[in-house]
Amino acid sequence: MSDSLERLYQAVIAARDLDPATSRTARLFQRGPSKMAKKLAEEAIEVVIDAVNGKTDAVIRESADLLYNLTVLWASAGVRPADVWREMERREDLLGIAEKLPKPVKASKMAPAKSPPKATAVPAARRRIVALDGRSLRKRH
Numbered sequence: 338m339s340d341s342l343e344r345l346y347q348a349v350i351a352a353r354d355l356d357p358a359t360s361r362t363a364r365l366f367q368r369g370p371s372k373m374a375k376k377l378a379e380e381a382i383e384v385v386i387d388a389v390n391g392k393t394d395a396v397i398r399e400s401a402d403l404l405y406n407l408t409v410l411w412a413s414a415g416v417r418p419a420d421v422w423r424e425m426e427r428r429e430d431l432l433g434i435a436e437k438l439p440k441p442v443k444a445s446k447m448a449p450a451k452s453p454p455k456a457t458a459v460p461a462a463r464r465r466i467v468a469l470d471g472r473s474l475r476k477r478h
């Protein structure tokens with residue numbers, strides 16, 4: 338997939354300065370990022386509607402349009418496909434590290450927590466009385 342997106346990106350770069358009358362890509366560049374963003378959002382909505390309605394072939398076609406419009410927006414934003422692949426690889430590496438870390442023990446498999454020693458089990462109200470004891474504060478004034 339990354340190869341075909343790379344080729345599409347190069348085709349988009351090559352087309353951006355063509356005649357807008359004959360090139361859809363050049364027309365999108367002429368109209369600017371907000372038009373590109375609108376097209377991308379429209380294609381995304383078409384994909385999700387077709388997916389929800391179980392129209393598999395339409396999902397495939399609209400996905401190709403979606404990727405085309407995403408590539409156009411990347412080119413306009415100064416993002417290269419390699420930048421995106423790098424971010425994906427970074428996440429893949431992170432996930433690999435996460436998978437190697439020891440799994441957290443489920444609460445149900447943990448030994449029951451020991452109850453605190455009786456001497457420290459002081460009622461909250463009593464601790465508050467000690468904290469609010471103002472005698473030492475009055476001495477400082």
Ligand SMILES: N=c1c2ncn([C@@H]3O[C@H](COP(=O)(O)OP(=O)(O)OP(=O)(O)O)[C@@H](O)[C@H]3O)c2ncn1[C@@H]1O[C@H](COP(=O)(O)O)[C@@H](O)[C@H]1O
Pocket residue numbers: 345348349352355359360361362363376401402405
């Ligand atoms: N890969 C694509 C590509 N994928 C999809 N599309 C077009 O984008 C359209 C999807 O957008 P829309 O649904 O908005 O199309 P629409 O319904 O006709 O509506 P309008 O855009 O006409 O308003 C599709 O119907 C395709 O015509 C593409 N247009 C161009 N490319 C490639 O881009 C490169 C540059 O081509 P030009 O833009 O023709 O110079 C070439 O390599 C092309 O193959």
